[in-house]
Amino acid sequence: MKISFFGAAQNVTGSNYLLDVNGSRVLVDCGYYQERDFRYRNHEPFPYDPIDIDAVLLTHAHLDHSGLLPKLVKHGFKGKIFCTEASADIAKIIMYDSAHIQEEDIKHKKKRHAKQGRKSPYPYEAIFTTEDVDATAEMIVPVKYEQEVQVVDGLKCTFNDAGHILGAAMLYLTMQEGDKTRTMIFSGDMGRPDAPILCNPTTFEKADYVVVESTYGNRVHKPNKDIPNTLARIINQAHRSGGNIVVPSFAVERSQELLFHMHNLLIEKRIPQMPVFLDSPMAVRVTEVFHRHPELFDEETAAMLARGEHPCDFPGLMLTRSVDESKAIAVNKGSAIIIAGSGMCTGGRIKHHIKHNIEKPESTIMFVGYQAVGTLGRTLLAAPEKIRIHGEEYTVSARIEKINGFSAHADRNELFGWISALKEAPRHLFVTHGESEAAKEFGEYINLKTGWDVSIPEYCDEQELI
Ligand SMILES: [Zn+2]
Numbered sequence: 001m002k003i004s005f006f007g008a009a010q011n012v013t014g015s016n017y018l019l020d021v022n023g024s025r026v027l028v029d030c031g032y033y034q035e036r037d038f039r040y041r042n043h044e045p046f047p048y049d050p051i052d053i054d055a056v057l058l059t060h061a062h063l064d065h066s067g068l069l070p071k072l073v074k075h076g077f078k079g080k081i082f083c084t085e086a087s088a089d090i091a092k093i094i095m096y097d098s099a100h101i102q103e104e105d106i107k108h109k110k111k112r113h114a115k116q117g118r119k120s121p122y123p124y125e126a127i128f129t130t131e132d133v134d135a136t137a138e139m140i141v142p143v144k145y146e147q148e149v150q151v152v153d154g155l156k157c158t159f160n161d162a163g164h165i166l167g168a169a170m171l172y173l174t175m176q177e178g179d180k181t182r183t184m185i186f187s188g189d190m191g192r193p194d195a196p197i198l199c200n201p202t203t204f205e206k207a208d209y210v211v212v213e214s215t216y217g218n219r220v221h222k223p224n225k226d227i228p229n230t231l232a233r234i235i236n237q238a239h240r241s242g243g244n245i246v247v248p249s250f251a252v253e254r255s256q257e258l259l260f261h262m263h264n265l266l267i268e269k270r271i272p273q274m275p276v277f278l279d280s281p282m283a284v285r286v287t288e289v290f291h292r293h294p295e296l297f298d299e300e301t302a303a304m305l306a307r308g309e310h311p312c313d314f315p316g317l318m319l320t321r322s323v324d325e326s327k328a329i330a331v332n333k334g335s336a337i338i339i340a341g342s343g344m345c346t347g348g349r350i351k352h353h354i355k356h357n358i359e360k361p362e363s364t365i366m367f368v369g370y371q372a373v374g375t376l377g378r379t380l381l382a383a384p385e386k387i388r389i390h391g392e393e394y395t396v397s398a399r400i401e402k403i404n405g406f407s408a409h410a411d412r413n414e415l416f417g418w419i420s421a422l423k424e425a426p427r428h429l430f431v432t433h434g435e436s437e438a439a440k441e442f443g444e445y446i447n448l449k450t451g452w453d454v455s456i457p458e459y460c461d462e463q464e465l466i
Pocket of ligand 1: 060062164189
């Protein structure tokens with residue numbers, strides 16, 4: 001019995017763990033690397049042969065957990081991919097989107113490099129194509145939360161609500177080899193206890209081994225109670241000045257969370273009714289998944305449904321899919337809220353909306369998520385005087401606002417609270433899915449508070465499960 005760490009080990013993306021149990025090989029997640037320093041790994045062969053893998057357990061749909069599944073299939077994986085029903089729906093949307101972006105990127109890169117006389121270190125082909133995603137989608141076996149699944153001979157798994165994004169799961173594994181039985185928990189990505197729409201993360205009392213994420217393992221979030229107040233202030237201010245509010249947002253969860261808050265503010269009459277455009281075909285498709293899975297909502301949202309309301313719907317909300325519908329938003333008269341992707345303004349429709357609004361002092365660009373270094377979003381956050389978009393220069397006259405407190409990840413105290421639910425020391429606890437510093441600091445924190453046996457595995461480390 002053995003675990004190997006092939007991703008999200010002293011870094012955040014590319015989640016990928018391999019379990020060797022009773023002669024079978026089972027992967028937990030097969031994620032895409034999104035951090036610049038590690039992206040080269042997306043192009044390299046897997047550190048194992050995909051043909052030898054018997055099954056995959058997918059904790060949730062995010063690209064950094066699901067994004068290399070089509071590559072695994074392309075290179076010979078023939079087993080089943082187990083995940084929750086909502087994860088299955090959202091993962092398909094994310095994988096098709098990724099294939100599409102890669103196919104487009106390759107075309108442009110080839111032309112650009114030819115013109116500049118440059119050469120890419122990798123072949124000019126997508127890591128996987130739409131056809132690979134078609135094949136992957138066929139292999140997904142959707143399961144319900146808390147339903148025990150026999151994955152392979154000697155390994156059973158239960159998916160438990162992780163409260164991170166719709167369908168996200170913590171895995172509880174029971175592994176058997178001869179007369180030896182060991183249990184193991186994978187936290188997956190852990191949400192925050194009071195996040196809108198979603199249920200709270202599941203806690204566990206006992207396990208032999210624990211693998212816990214540490215994205216914010218060395219930080220404490222601001223209370224998210226401030227979000228509705230700040231949102232109301234920004235919307236009212238923009239409405240009074242007659243401008244638009246342009247919101248760069250991620251398609252999965254953040255957009256729906258925003259709709260939830262706007263819904264409540266509208267019901268409470270804290271903001272005026274105005275057109276709200278969800279101008280992202282991907283966000284619209286993910287919102288449809290929310291409509292299909294009301295059974296996953298928390299009590300507060302269930303009560304909303306019982307009143308005949310839906311967290312992702314309210315008067316004035318318009319879901320725009322086609323390019324023509326999107327272009328029509330620019331000629332809309334009066335104030336409107338425009339939510340579009342990408343979340344860091346690196347591409348997509350948001351760039352057009354920013355161009356149309358950035359020179360208007362009555363408009364507002366409102367950030368609701370982390371903006372990585374080197375992105376247009378990050379540049380805009382610093383409120384520069386001028387900015388270049390699509391090769392043209394614009395004067396920044398619009399207000400730039402940021403709402404803090406949105407986070408789909410538990411912070412240090414919340415992660416530790418989850419660990420504290422364990423009534424006895426596990427045989428070993430692995431800290432993963434965090435930048436090196438965050439993972440190490442969190443590991444030390446756990447050890448200091450509990451005295452438990454903790455390690456922070458590195459890429460390609462393996463450990464015998466004794
Ligand atoms: Zn995630």
